[in-house]
Amino acid sequence: MNHVKKMAVVLAGCILLLLFVARAPGEKSNNDSSQTAGASATSANDQQINNNMQAMFNQGRKIFRYDTFGDEAFWGNTLHLHQAIAGEHNGGVGPGVSPKTALSVGLKVDADALPASLVAQIKAGKVNMDDPATTLALLQLNSVVGVTGIFDKQGKLQSIGIQCAFCHSTVDDSFAPGIGHRLDGWPNRDLNVGAIVSLAPNLQPVADLIGVDVPTVKKVLGSWGPGKYDAELDMDGKAFQPNGKSGATLLPPAFGMAGISNGTYTGWGDVTYWNAFVANTQMHGKGSFSEPRITAEQFPVGTRAHYNQVRNADDQITAKLGALQFYQFAIPAPKAPEGSYDKTQADQGKVLFSGKAKCATCHVPDLYSEPGSSLHTPEEIGIDDFQSSRSPTKMYRTTPLRGLWSHQKGGFYHDGRFQTLNEVVVHYNEHFKLQLTDQEQKELVEFLKSL
Numbered sequence: 001m002n003h004v005k006k007m008a009v010v011l012a013g014c015i016l017l018l019l020f021v022a023r024a025p026g027e028k029s030n031n032d033s034s035q036t037a038g039a040s041a042t043s044a045n046d047q048q049i050n051n052n053m054q055a056m057f058n059q060g061r062k063i064f065r066y067d068t069f070g071d072e073a074f075w076g077n078t079l080h081l082h083q084a085i086a087g088e089h090n091g092g093v094g095p096g097v098s099p100k101t102a103l104s105v106g107l108k109v110d111a112d113a114l115p116a117s118l119v120a121q122i123k124a125g126k127v128n129m130d131d132p133a134t135t136l137a138l139l140q141l142n143s144v145v146g147v148t149g150i151f152d153k154q155g156k157l158q159s160i161g162i163q164c165a166f167c168h169s170t171v172d173d174s175f176a177p178g179i180g181h182r183l184d185g186w187p188n189r190d191l192n193v194g195a196i197v198s199l200a201p202n203l204q205p206v207a208d209l210i211g212v213d214v215p216t217v218k219k220v221l222g223s224w225g226p227g228k229y230d231a232e233l234d235m236d237g238k239a240f241q242p243n244g245k246s247g248a249t250l251l252p253p254a255f256g257m258a259g260i261s262n263g264t265y266t267g268w269g270d271v272t273y274w275n276a277f278v279a280n281t282q283m284h285g286k287g288s289f290s291e292p293r294i295t296a297e298q299f300p301v302g303t304r305a306h307y308n309q310v311r312n313a314d315d316q317i318t319a320k321l322g323a324l325q326f327y328q329f330a331i332p333a334p335k336a337p338e339g340s341y342d343k344t345q346a347d348q349g350k351v352l353f354s355g356k357a358k359c360a361t362c363h364v365p366d367l368y369s370e371p372g373s374s375l376h377t378p379e380e381i382g383i384d385d386f387q388s389s390r391s392p393t394k395m396y397r398t399t400p401l402r403g404l405w406s407h408q409k410g411g412f413y414h415d416g417r418f419q420t421l422n423e424v425v426v427h428y429n430e431h432f433k434l435q436l437t438d439q440e441q442k443e444l445v446e447f448l449k450s451l
Contacts, residue, residue, distance in 0.1 A: 068162060257400070422441065
C-alpha cells in the first residue's frame, strides 16, 4: 500500500514537472499563442475598415481640391468667365488676367504643382507675371488653387470651374506671397470673390435670378471685399444690411469640424448638408438637393430658382458627399505657433474661460463649441438679427474656437464686425456683465489665441 502511495506521489511530481517545463520562460502554451496571434493579427473586418478609411480619405481630398461637380457649365459656359481670364490675345475678351492680377485678388498657386524648371525660371525673373498667357500656363498645370481650366487639344481655354478649395484653402507663402504649399481648410481671407465674379462677360443670368440689372449686380459684388461671400443673396436677394453695409459674411474655416454640430454661422445644417447646399446652389454644380424650408415667404429668389428641390439627371455631387465629409473631418485645426501668444497669461486665461468669464458654458472644452444643439438667439449673444433672419433657424451657432489664431484677418463674428479678439471679449464682458478687469480680458485673449 505504501509502495502504491509512493508511486502516486512520484507520478504526480513528474506531471507537475512536465507542466512546469511546458510553461518555462520564453515559451507559451497553445492557448497563449492563439491569444497573441489574435491580438496582433488584423481581422478581415478591421482590414476592410482600414482600407475603406484610406480610400475615403484619398478620394475626399481629391474631391475637395479638384472636383468641379460639373460647375464649369455655369462659370464657363454660361457666365463666360474663362474668356475674361484668357483675354483677347488668347482667344478671350478684354485685357485678360495676369498672374500678378490673379494674386492681387487673392487667388493662390500650389507650388508643389510647379515643375522644377518653371520654379527656377520664376526665381530667375524669367517668367512674365504681367502676361495672361502665364496664367493660362499655370491653369494647364492645375496649380491655381480651387480653379480648373478646361482646354481643347490646341491648348485654348474652353471653360472654367471651381472647387471647394477655391474659398476654403490657401497656401503658406513659402515660395512667394500667394505661392506655396496648400493649407486645406484654411479660409482664404485674401480672396475677393466678388471682384473675380464681376469679371464675367455675361452676368445677365445672375441679374435675372435676383431681379435687378447688371450694374446693380456689379455694385453688390464690389461691396463684398476680400475674404467675404454672400451665400444667401440668391436665396433672399438682401444684398445690404439696414445700416448700408454689405450682407456678405466672412469665409469660414473648414478645418476642425469633427464633432461640430452646425457647419455654418446660422446653423442651416451640418457639414455634409452645407457641402450639398453649396455644391448645388452656390457653385452651381450638377447634383441633387432637398430643402423644404426654402419657401417663397423667406426665400423668394431661392424658390424661383427651385433650390428647394434640385434634381439633375447627371448627378455629379451626391455620390461624393460621404468622402468629402470624411476628408474635411480629418483636417485638424492648426496649432498656435510658438511665440504667438503669452503662455503665462494664456494659463490664467484658461482658468477664466471656464470660471469667471463663463465662456465654457457654450464653448465646451475640448470641443470648444457646443455638443448637441448649438444655436442661440441674437438676443442671447447681444447682436442684431440680420444674418440669423436669413437662415431657416433664425439663430446663430456657437462658433468653434480651435485654430482661432489662424483666421484673425478680416475680423470676427460672421461679418467681421469685431476687428480683434479683444473687441470680442469686451463685447461679452459688457453684454453678460462679467466685470472682467482689463488684465483678465488680456489673459482671456491670450488663451483664445493659444487654442
